[in-house]
Each structure stands twice: as C-alpha cells, then as structure tokens.
Amino acid sequence: MNVVIVGATGLVGRTMLRVLEERNVNVDRLVLAASERSAGQTMTFRDQPLDVVELRPETFDGIDYALFSAGGSVSRQFAPVAAARGCVVIDNSSAWRMDPDVPLVVPEVNPLDALLHRGVIANPNCSTIQLVVALKPLAEAFGLRRVVVSTYQTPSGAGQKGLDQLRAELEGRMPMERISPHQLAGNTVFHTIDALNADSEEETKVMRETRRILHMDSLPLAVTCVRVPVIGGHAESVAVETERPCSADDVRQVLSNAPGVVVVDDPANAQYPTTVRANDTDPVYVGRIRPDASVANGILLWVVADNLRKGAATNAVQILEVLAAHR
Numbered sequence: 001m002n003v004v005i006v007g008a009t010g011l012v013g014r015t016m017l018r019v020l021e022e023r024n025v026n027v028d029r030l031v032l033a034a035s036e037r038s039a040g041q042t043m044t045f046r047d048q049p050l051d052v053v054e055l056r057p058e059t060f061d062g063i064d065y066a067l068f069s070a071g072g073s074v075s076r077q078f079a080p081v082a083a084a085r086g087c088v089v090i091d092n093s094s095a096w097r098m099d100p101d102v103p104l105v106v107p108e109v110n111p112l113d114a115l116l117h118r119g120v121i122a123n124p125n126c127s128t129i130q131l132v133v134a135l136k137p138l139a140e141a142f143g144l145r146r147v148v149v150s151t152y153q154t155p156s157g158a159g160q161k162g163l164d165q166l167r168a169e170l171e172g173r174m175p176m177e178r179i180s181p182h183q184l185a186g187n188t189v190f191h192t193i194d195a196l197n198a199d200s201e202e203e204t205k206v207m208r209e210t211r212r213i214l215h216m217d218s219l220p221l222a223v224t225c226v227r228v229p230v231i232g233g234h235a236e237s238v239a240v241e242t243e244r245p246c247s248a249d250d251v252r253q254v255l256s257n258a259p260g261v262v263v264v265d266d267p268a269n270a271q272y273p274t275t276v277r278a279n280d281t282d283p284v285y286v287g288r289i290r291p292d293a294s295v296a297n298g299i300l301l302w303v304v305a306d307n308l309r310k311g312a313a314t315n316a317v318q319i320l321e322v323l324a325a326h327r
C-alpha cells in the first residue's frame, strides 16, 4: 500500500505516523504532506528520514490511501482531487461527516459502513468516537432510550494552537495565538457557540455523529462540551437510560467484553479512568459504573480516551486496516 498523510506535521498527523509504525501497517511507500510552511522538514518513519512535501494535486499520484488531518478547508479542496485520482481518503476533519455519501466510521461500532465508500470515509469527532465505543455494547445488550453527556476536553482537541495557548498560559507567557477568547489555564470554557444555535458546534457534532454511527436517527441525546486545562485526553460523564433493566454489574460485564474498551472500576482503591492514564494509549477506558436512581433503568459512566489516538489517529488507521483487509 502507498499511503500519504496530509497534515503530517500536526498533532494528529504526527500521531498517525507513530500509530502506523506501532501497528506495523503494511505500508510500501509513505508520503508526508503539509503546507508550504513545512515543506522540506524531515520526519522519521521506521528509522528512515522522510522529507515533508507541500500538498499538491500530484501528491496523490500512485497513492492508494490518503489519511487527511489538515482541517476542513484542506479536506474540502483536496479530498475530491485525491478521490478522482483513485485514492481512498480517510478524513479527520468535520468537512464530510454528515454527507450521506460518505460513511462515518468507528471500526468497533460500524466497520462495514467503511466498505460503502465512494472515495471518501470520515473519521468522527474525537468526543464522539470514545462515546460510541462505550455506547454500542450497551445498545446491543440493553437498548438505549436516552443519553446525557458532559465532556471534559483537553484544548489539544483544537490542534497545536490549543496546546500552545494552554502551555503559554501555564508558563505565564502571552500566547501567540488563541483558540478561545478566554484564558484556558485554570479555567473551564466552551467551544464556539453559533449565535443562531443554542448548542455549541462541538455539542451539535457529538449529537449528530453519534446518531449516525449507531444508526439510531432518533436517539434522544443531550450534550454539553467543556474544555478543561488538561494537556491531553478527553473525559466524559455519561448518563444512560436503557430500554431494558440492567444492574451496574451487568453493564460492567458487557463493557469488559467489548472491543476497544478497558473497564477500570475499583473506586474504593482509587482505581478509575484518568486522562493521564489514557494518554498515549488506544483503549477507551470506562469506570464509575453505577446506578442512576433518579430515572428508571439509569446507569452512569465515566469514559476517558486519548483524543489524538483513539479520538483521531488510531481510529483512522483502524479504518485503513479494515479497507486493506477487504481489498
């Protein structure tokens, strides 16, 4: 397989490079592309130096798969160019996620949707991915009646700029660029809120994408997304109402056997998922599994994952593996 990473110098692109190496994906030729700002930089893949090239239409010549992580406008411009040249695009941006002709895929949840692609496959939002990995086994075992989610998200979800703003503020420096008009250090802030919509962009993405991936168009879902000043990892408080009654032990057992999930749930010994534990690893960690006595069939969960790995790079590489297995 010949593969290009578009946005190779970014937080997600750099993580993709590592994930391709670690998972020993069968890549014959790897091309690293970014903007003209980074052209000529050298990165390392399997101990070999590789020069970063400026993204151009010719970048896709002879390439089988393109992993895009360079933002929505680059994806909107270049994904059709790549697809027209016979390359299959796996796109991390939000550009195509709600396009009915573009499958939106989490391999633990709806892997076969990937095979319906017409040249472009979308990787979901990072908060959505970890949520659906935890919800899918519960939907199958007990049915879902309603879900309420509150997120606690690292600013690295907004890329290098988000991380740089937080780090500068933590070190008492003025940030060069900002992802929020508010201070991030020591603060809790929201994502961009559209004046015409009560929900933030992130909240809307999580609701729409979750329904689409689970194939549950009318699932009642309420989402509040918050950025918190952690360096890496997203955490989510998830309140689930199931169709059929289940105990916390039933849920623990189902999740313990679910693909991609690691249950860490021994609160008496202070064992529960944390973002520090999740960082640089691929699983979705679930803990604090307990009954929600305020509603019928209520269960509470705490769901944590590394936004750059399972929330982005690892999920994209897993989609590539699904495609390669069905080639």
Ligand SMILES: NC(=O)c1ccc[n+]([C@@H]2O[C@H](COP(=O)([O-])OP(=O)(O)OC[C@H]3O[C@@H](n4cnc5c(N)ncnc54)[C@H](OP(=O)(O)O)[C@@H]3O)[C@@H](O)[C@H]2O)c1
Residues within 6 Å of the ligand: 006, 007, 008, 009, 010, 011, 012, 013, 033, 034, 035, 036, 037, 038, 039, 055, 068, 069, 070, 071, 072, 074, 092, 093, 094, 124, 125, 126, 156, 157, 158, 159, 160, 161, 307, 308, 311, 312
């Ligand atoms: N961060 C996350 O947790 C996360 C999770 C899921 C999805 N995503 C999505 O993944 C994408 C990348 O995110 P990120 O966090 O990696 O952002 P980032 O750290 O800001 O990196 C952006 C990358 O895009 C490249 N780029 C920018 N403009 C370009 C252009 N005109 N042509 C070619 N390359 C260009 C940059 O190259 P230069 O170095 O040359 O500027 C850089 O490699 C975004 O769409 C984001 O929404 C991010």
